[in-house]
Amino acid sequence: MDRQVVMEQGLTETLAVPRLSAAARRRQLREKVIAGIVTLVAFTGIAALVLIIVFVAKEALALFLEPEARHEASLSKMFLPQVVRQGKPPAFVWQPVSNVPKVSMIPLFIGTLKTTVVSMLVAVPVGVFGALYAAEFAPRRLRELLKPVIELLAGIPSVVLGFFALMVMATVLQDTFGLHTRLNALVAGIGLALAIVPVIFTVAEDSLTAVPRSYREASLALGATPWETAWKVVLPAAAPGILAACVLGFGRAIGETMIILMASGNAAIVSASLGDSVRSLSATIAAEMGEVVVGSPHYSILFFIGVQLFLFTFVLNMLASAWTKKVIKRLTGSAS
Amino acid sequence: MSLQPHTPRAKMESRELTLRYGTKTAINKVSLAILEHRVTALIGPSGCGKSTFLRSLNRMNDLIPGTNHTGHILLDDTDINDRSVDVVDLRRRVGMVFQKSNPFPKSIFENVAYGLRVGGMKDKAELAARVEKSLRGGALWDEVKDRLNESALGLSGGQQQRLCIARAMAVEPEVLLMDEPASALDPIATAKIEELIHELKAQYTIAIVTHNMQQAARVSDRTAFFYMGELVECGATEQIFTNPREKRTEDYVTGKFG
Numbered sequence: 124m125d126r127q128v129v130m131e132q133g134l135t136e137t138l139a140v141p142r143l144s145a146a147a148r149r150r151q152l153r154e155k156v157i158a159g160i161v162t163l164v165a166f167t168g169i170a171a172l173v174l175i176i177v178f179v180a181k182e183a184l185a186l187f188l189e190p191e192a193r194h195e196a197s198l199s200k201m202f203l204p205q206v207v208r209q210g211k212p213p214a215f216v217w218q219p220v221s222n223v224p225k226v227s228m229i230p231l232f233i234g235t236l237k238t239t240v241v242s243m244l245v246a247v248p249v250g251v252f253g254a255l256y257a258a259e260f261a262p263r264r265l266r267e268l269l270k271p272v273i274e275l276l277a278g279i280p281s282v283v284l285g286f287f288a289l290m291v292m293a294t295v296l297q298d299t300f301g302l303h304t305r306l307n308a309l310v311a312g313i314g315l316a317l318a319i320v321p322v323i324f325t326v327a328e329d330s331l332t333a334v335p336r337s338y339r340e341a342s343l344a345l346g347a348t349p350w351e352t353a354w355k356v357v358l359p360a361a362a363p364g365i366l367a368a369c370v371l372g373f374g375r376a377i378g379e380t381m382i383i384l385m386a387s388g389n390a391a392i393v394s395a396s397l398g399d400s401v402r403s404l405s406a407t408i409a410a411e412m413g414e415v416v417v418g419s420p421h422y423s424i425l426f427f428i429g430v431q432l433f434l435f436t437f438v439l440n441m442l443a444s445a446w447t448k449k450v451i452k453r454l455t456g457s458a459s
Numbered sequence: 460m461s462l463q464p465h466t467p468r469a470k471m472e473s474r475e476l477t478l479r480y481g482t483k484t485a486i487n488k489v490s491l492a493i494l495e496h497r498v499t500a501l502i503g504p505s506g507c508g509k510s511t512f513l514r515s516l517n518r519m520n521d522l523i524p525g526t527n528h529t530g531h532i533l534l535d536d537t538d539i540n541d542r543s544v545d546v547v548d549l550r551r552r553v554g555m556v557f558q559k560s561n562p563f564p565k566s567i568f569e570n571v572a573y574g575l576r577v578g579g580m581k582d583k584a585e586l587a588a589r590v591e592k593s594l595r596g597g598a599l600w601d602e603v604k605d606r607l608n609e610s611a612l613g614l615s616g617g618q619q620q621r622l623c624i625a626r627a628m629a630v631e632p633e634v635l636l637m638d639e640p641a642s643a644l645d646p647i648a649t650a651k652i653e654e655l656i657h658e659l660k661a662q663y664t665i666a667i668v669t670h671n672m673q674q675a676a677r678v679s680d681r682t683a684f685f686y687m688g689e690l691v692e693c694g695a696t697e698q699i700f701t702n703p704r705e706k707r708t709e710d711y712v713t714g715k716f717g
Contacts, residue, residue, distance in 0.1 A: 263524065337561035341623070344519060345574035345630055346551035355577070360564050454564035455612045 234401035241312025250323030277321035285385035288314030306388035330364020500679035554632035597625025617648025
């Protein structure tokens with residue numbers, strides 16, 4: 124009992140806190156000011172992003188509100204086949220500045236789809252296997268050289284890559300595959316892959332290197348070869364990071380403009396062939412925004428395309444993060 | 460300690476083994492025999508080379524750049540560093556359990572099946588049978604039989620370590636190397652591991668590195684004391700702990716330094 128009394132006394136004594144010293148007050152004030160500044164800066168960035176989205180969406184919204192625009196570019200005109208010429212079957216045509224504007228989005232979707240798919244088909248294996256080589260098989264000296272060099276590749280301006288695709292790759296690919304059109308989806312897609320490989324490589328390599336060495340040791344000690352270890356243990360363990368790398372690459376591919384503008388031929392053709400020229404969503408904005416009448420339906424359509432590009436990447440990111448969570452849950456048995 | 464009817468043969472043996480990391484000598488001229496169907500404990504203070512010695516027995520040190528060695532390590536009288544020995548085959552015969560439990564981020568079943576799969580076993584029924592047998596051998600089956608498809612990372616630390624032992628046993632090695640297998644576990648989990656080691660020595664030859672002298676005394680038949688990269692003394696565990704020949708051994712096992 125005595126002890127408890129003593130403890131309670133001790134408690135009341137410590138409760139009688141002396142007033143804060145001047146130094147402590149200054150310190151607390153300084154903390155508050157700094158935290159305030161950091162918060163302000165962070166919210167400026169977020170606010171800028173939100174305002175951009177609001178602005179783009181507002182310009183696109185005219186498409187649905189103004190009668191003239193609704194007539195010229197209704198949803199059915201943008202997404203369903205239209206009779207362009209009398210006596211011909213309905214078709215998807217993008218000719219926004221003709222006497223009768225034809226504003227079908229489908230050729231642009233096809234263009235973006237073709238270039239993106241080609242670039243991902245090239246860049247994902249190259250990037251991931253390159254990362255696997257660098258992380259698992261390359262001698263240490265080579266790895267220390269490889270990573271900065273490839274990261275440097277990410278810093279090449281896309282106009283330079285586009286120029287290379289336009290001047291060198293287009294000729295080589297045309298000669299190799301005997302393509303009818305010099306600038307086409309294949310050239311643009313592979314040119315695009317040049318820009319994406321470093322992105323995928325860097326992020327994938329980081330996630331592979333982050334796999335604990337103990338996994339590798341456990342696998343090797345069970346009599347697995349280095350390749351089996353890399354393929355069956357290290358790669359699955361790094362799956363969430365690799366997926367993130369691919370999503371980043373995809374985001375870059377779908378939005379990348381300059382390479383496609385230079386190397387794709389920019390003809391809005393509806394076809395399945397990779398040898399035909401294509402016109403992508405992003406290149407369309409870049410090519411036409413400079414000459415469009417501000418406030419016209421065409422102007423609004425270009426912003427609408429911008430909104431769609433944003434939505435694509437947004438939805439893809441959502442799907443990818445949901446899938447990543449599922450993978451992590453399966454790997455670790457807990458949702459973290 | 461039970462009576463040993465006859466002296467067992469050496470399953471593994473090092474002869475004048477010297478191993479360096481770059482220029483730093485980690486172990487110096489160690490000659491030690493690991494007897495068949497016995498538990499050999501390697502004890503000694505931190506940095507004495509006991510873990511390095513253990514890891515050289517299945518050539519895990521190959522993974523560390525800059526290591527080189529002289530001398531020989533024999534497995535059934537064949538030099539394991541000989542060109543004719545494939546390191547993958549060696550590691551299938553000499554398995555290893557690590558200090559920190561390291562299950563793969565896969566299901567419990569896949570963890571145990573991994574070594575069998577890379578060994579080429581494809582038949583599902585055969586795999587399932589071997590996984591069950593190994594998990595029973597690892598004294599883990601009753602705790603996990605209803606959740607074989609859940610991630611192994613959801614198990615407790617002690618269960619994870621027994622899973623790693625089961626995983627190492629699944630490929631049926633002849634020798635099992637254990638690098639402080641219970642150092643990160645609580646006393647109850649440790650007791651289970653030690654019990655397991657007792658049961659395993661009927662089938663396997665075991666070498667175990669431990670910091671815990673009581674553990675060495677409890678689980679091992681023979682004890683080797685390492686100090687500063689050298690093998691100071693090796694003998695029957697009872698003799699090392701009660702009547703060591705060397706002064707340094709006596710000082711260490713009685714806790715004068717360590």
